[in-house]
Amino acid sequence: xxxxxxxxxxxxxxxxxxxxxxxxxxxxxxxxxxxxxxxxxxxxxxxxxxxxxxxxxxxxxxxxxxxxxxxxxxxxxxxxxxxxxxxxxxxxxxxxxxxxxxxxxxxxxxxxxxxxxxxxxxxxxxxxxxxxxxxxxxxxxxxxx
Numbered sequence: 831x832x833x834x835x836x837x838x839x840x841x842x843x844x845x846x847x848x849x850x851x852x853x854x855x856x857x858x859x860x861x862x863x864x865x866x867x868x869x870x871x872x873x874x875x876x877x878x879x880x881x882x883x884x885x886x887x888x889x890x891x892x893x894x895x896x897x898x899x900x901x902x903x904x905x906x907x908x909x910x911x912x913x914x915x916x917x918x919x920x921x922x923x924x925x926x927x928x929x930x931x932x933x934x935x936x937x938x939x940x941x942x943x944x945x946x947x948x949x950x951x952x953x954x955x956x957x958x959x960x961x962x963x964x965x966x967x968x969x970x971x972x973x974x975x
Contacts, residue, residue: 831933835926870919871941875949881908882950882974908973914938917967928967935959935968942972 833839833849838858855864874885879897881904893911900906916935922928939957946955954975961968 831930836930837924837926870914871938872945873942875946880904882912882946882953882955883908884912884914887911887914905973909971912973913969913971915962915966915969922967931968932961935961935970938970942970946972 839849839854869886876883876885876888878888878890878893881893883893888911893907896907896910900910916931916938920927920931920934922931936959939959943955943957946953946957955972956975957970957972959968959970
């Protein structure tokens with residue numbers, strides 16, 4: 831990730847080509863904001879009707895309606911419920927930020943894979959990254975395999 835192209839980091843220490851996030855975070859981010867971001871990156875999960883769902887998106891009655899609509903297809907319901915459009919969470923303010931979000935989507939997906947593996951070692955999941963550049967931007971989702 832090339833932080834030098836992001837205008838927000840101008841004036842913060844860059845050693846060679848390696849961005850040191852410490853002074854930037856100290857000046858721009860609270861512990862609460864960092865904790866919320868980490869929850870997005872390493873989420874909790876809820877098991878419901880045999881499916882696994884992101885805890886921060888879990889709405890039992892809505893998910894039950896999806897189960898009815900999808901004729902009980904767990905993978906289909908998981909796919910509909912377990913997706914995050916990064917533009918909805920971190921809207922890009924520049925082309926450079928848009929490019930960074932596309933890279934972040936891959937990192938978020940890797941973290942979701944690890945979190946799912948840690949929480950459900952006996953199950954297999956498919957984590958998907960879609961860069962829907964025009965409509966929804968980088969999107970991360972998962973479902974059972």
